[in-house]
Amino acid sequence: MTGKDALIVVSGGMDSVTLLYDMKDSIxxxxxxxxxxxxxxxxxxxxxxxxxxxxxxxxxxxxxxxHQHFKSSLLEGADAIPEGHYADANMKSTVVPFRNGIMLAIAVGLAESNGLKRVLLANHGGDHAIYPDCRPAFIAAMDAAAVAGTYEGVRVEGPYTGLTKADIALKGKALGIDYAQTWSCYKGGERHCGRCGTCVERREALAAAGIDDHTEYDD
Incomplete structure (x- = not known):
């Protein structure tokens, strides 16, 4: 673990898996x-x-x-997930209130408990319009809270905050990541639906990066 000082919040999606490989030497x-x-x-x-x-x-x-107490279409079953583009207004129904704040608070405590100095989150520029807890101001505020609230001054970092998902896909392409081994679809079926906002965004990013998309889609 020499030189490894970071904890990563990793979901298994394109963005966090890319960040995992991108910064593996410090995680x-x-x-x-x-x-x-x-x-x-x-x-x-x-x-x-x-x-x-x-x-x-x-x-x-x-x-x-x-899941028990929060309101979000992301928690209500596949039929509640809107279809269309990721930037459409109806995608706001997928917001899980303060999800990243809750996760980062726990991650910071976990990092300090394990003697680590940084917490990494793979939010990106495409998230900003829909999700308040992915925006630059939120990351800065959580970083300040973590520094103030830990003895060791644990930092919260969002290295991809200013990038698009296509930018991230380009990083993954250079790293040799097989994106068929990641998950994006909010409906959570046997295969990606291909129609919900996260599937549409995934397809656009992979196409923009010139990556052959081997994801299995329902459509």
């Missing part, structure tokens, strides 16, 4: 959160697989209370 631990979303069961095994492949310890933390 000492990966953490996933099971908050009862439609797609957690598809994503988390992939997060575990990629961490294991890189020899990075991984833990999954259950946040079942969010």
């Amino acid at each position: 000492a631990m990966g953490v996933s959160f099971d908050y009862g979303s439609n797609h957690n069961a598809r994503e988390i095994p992939l997060a575990e697989m990629h961490c294991r492949r890189l020899g990075i310890p991984h833990v999954t933390i259950n946040l079942g209370f969010m």
Whole structure:
């Protein structure tokens, strides 16, 4: 673990898996959160697989209370997930209130408990319009709170905050990542639906990066 001072929040999606490989030399631990979303069961095994492949310890933390008490179409079943473009207004229904704030608070405590100095989150520029807890101001505020609230001054970092998903896909292409071994679809079925906002965004990013898309889609 010499020189490894970071913990990564890794979902098993394109963005966090890319960040995992991009910064693997400084990552000492990966953490996933099971908050009862439609797609957690598809994503988390992939997060575990990629961490294991890189020899990075991984833990999954259950946040079942969010599914029980929070309002979001992401927590209501596949039929509640809107279809269309990721930037469409109806995608706001997929917001899980303060999800990243809750996860980052736990991740910061986990990092300090394990003697780590940084927490990495793979939010990106395409998230900003829909998700308040992915925006630059939020990352800066959580970073300040983490520094103020830990003895060791743990930092919260969003290295991809200013990038598009296509930019991230280009990084993954250079890293040789097989994106068929990641999950995006919010419906969480046997295959990607190909029609929900995250599927549309995934397809556009892979096409823009010139990556052959081997994802299995329903359509």
